[in-house]
Amino acid sequence: MDEPYTPISCGFYDQLEILAMRKSPTTIRYRDAEDHEQQITAVVADVYSEDKQEWLKLDDGTIIRLDRLISADRKALSDECES
Numbered sequence: 001m002d003e004p005y006t007p008i009s010c011g012f013y014d015q016l017e018i019l020a021m022r023k024s025p026t027t028i029r030y031r032d033a034e035d036h037e038q039q040i041t042a043v044v045a046d047v048y049s050e051d052k053q054e055w056l057k058l059d060d061g062t063i064i065r066l067d068r069l070i071s072a073d074r075k076a077l078s079d080e081c082e083s
Contacts, residue, residue: 005053006067012077013047013066016056019073020044028058029070037070044072 019026029039042058047066049055054066069077 005065008054008066008069008077012069012072012075013054015075016044016047016066016072020047026073028056028064028072030064031068031070 023043025041025043027039027041028044029037032038040058040060040062042060042062044056045059046057047054048057056064056066056069056072058064071077
């Protein structure tokens, strides 16, 4: 992905970490590499940083860059985190 990474809100990041701790299936909506909206139901396995970008890993092996998320657990992605 060539687009620069845009950090997500701290509150939304915290929600993703809670979903990872719960280990229960959740519905994730996101935009894929071709910018098509996708929806998947899976367990959040990990939320991590790599190469100055943040990522979501699902239990089925799907990896999504956090700024490509639309919603998780029916909660919409909100504004970026302020420093």
